[in-house]
Amino acid sequence: MGFKRRATAHWEGDLKSGQGRMSTPQSGLFEGTRYSFGTRFGDEKGTNPEELLAAAHAGCYSMALGFILQNAGFTATRIDTQAEVAMETSPGPHAVGVHLTVTATVPGIDAAAFADIAANAKDNCVISKALALPVTLDAKLV
Template identity: 60%
Template sequence: MGISRHATAHWEGDLKNGQGRLSTPQSGLLDNTRYGFNSRFGEEKGTNPEELIAAAHAGCFTMALSAKLTEAGHPPASLDTRAEVDLSMEGGPSLSQIRLKVKAQVPGIDAAKFQAIAEDAKANCPVSKALSAVPVSLEAVLA
C-alpha cells in the first residue's frame, strides 16, 4: 500500500457569487482557506486550483530533481523552482500549459548533464505524470 493524503473542499452558493473553503486536515496548513470565482478569475484575495497545482508541481519536481542529482553524485546546494499553470477559456476551462523554471546551484556538474537530469525529473515526478495531458515546458539554468 502506498501513501494517501487528502484535502477537503466546501462550497456555498452559485459559481460567481458563492465561495468555498479548502482544508488539509492532516497537515493543517490549509485551514478553511478561502477560494472562489474572483480569486480564480480575478484579483480577489484567496487561492485557486491552478495556484495549488502550481505549488504541488513545483514542490514535486524540485524534490525529484534533488533526488536525481544526488543519485548522479551531484547533490544540489540549492534549487529554486517556479511553476506557472495557465488556464485557458477556449472551448471551456482547461489547463493549457505548465512552465517549470528552475535555477540551480549544483557543484561539479556541467550544463548538459544538468539539463538531462532536469528533463528526467520533469518527465518522471509523480505530479508531472498525473498532469501528462497538459504540455509542460522546462527552463533549467545553472547559477
Template identity: 55%
Template sequence: MGISRKATARWEGDLKTGRGSLTTPASGLLDGTRYGFNSRFGEEKGTNPEELIAAAHAGCFTMALSAKLTEAGHPPEWLEGTAAVDLSLEGGPTLSAIRLGMKAKVPGLDEKTFRAIADDAKQNCPVSKALSAVPITLEAELLG
C-alpha cells in the first residue's frame, strides 16, 4: 500500500462572485485558505490551483533531484527549485506549459553530469509524471 494525502475544497456561490477555501486536514498547513475567481484570474489575494500545482511540482522535482544526486555520489550542498505553471484561456482554461528552474550547489560535479541528472529528475519525479500531458521545460544552473 502506498501513501495517500488529502485536501478538501469548499466552494460557495457562482464562479465569478463565489468564494472557496482549501484545507489540508492532516498537516493543517492549509486551513480554510482562500481561493476564488479573482485570485485565479486577477490580482486578488488568495491562492489558486495553478499556484498550488507549481508549489507541488517545485517541491517534488527538488526532492527528486536531491535523491538522484545523492544516489550518484554527489549529495548537494543546496538546491533551489522553481516551477511556473501557465494557464491558457484560449478555447477554455488549460494548463499550457510548466517551466521548471533549478539553481544548485553540488561540490565536485561537472555541468554535463548535473544536467543529465537534473533532466532525469524532471522526467521521473511523480508530479512530472502526473502532469506529462503538459509541456515541461527545465532551466538548470550549477553554481560554483
C-alpha cells in the first residue's frame, strides 16, 4: 500500500523582492507560511526550503533509528537529531550535503552496535534515499 504527501508553494515577484507562501494542506501544520529571499539567504522571520529539508531529514532519521534499534531488540528512551543542510552560493545556490548529528539514550546497547545501527539508519531513512532520487516534472503555462 502506497501513499502520497503534499505541500504547496505560491510565489509572486522576482527573486530578491518577491515573496511566497508555503502550505501543508494534508496536515494543516503550515498554512500560508511566509518565505522569501530574506528568509532563505538572510535572517528574516519565516521559513525556507533548506530548513524544511533539514527538519524532514532530522525527523525521518530519528524515526528510522528508533525502528532499526527496535528490530535489533533495543528501545531508545531518547533520540535527538540535528540535520544541517550545507549550501554553496557559487556558481548558483545549491545544497552540497547534509550533516546529521544524533545523541541517543539506548539502554543495553554498546557503542559499536549503536554506531552500526546509526549508520544503517543514515543510509536507509526515506529522506536520505530521496536525496538521490530522480525528480519528475509536469509544467503548464497558463
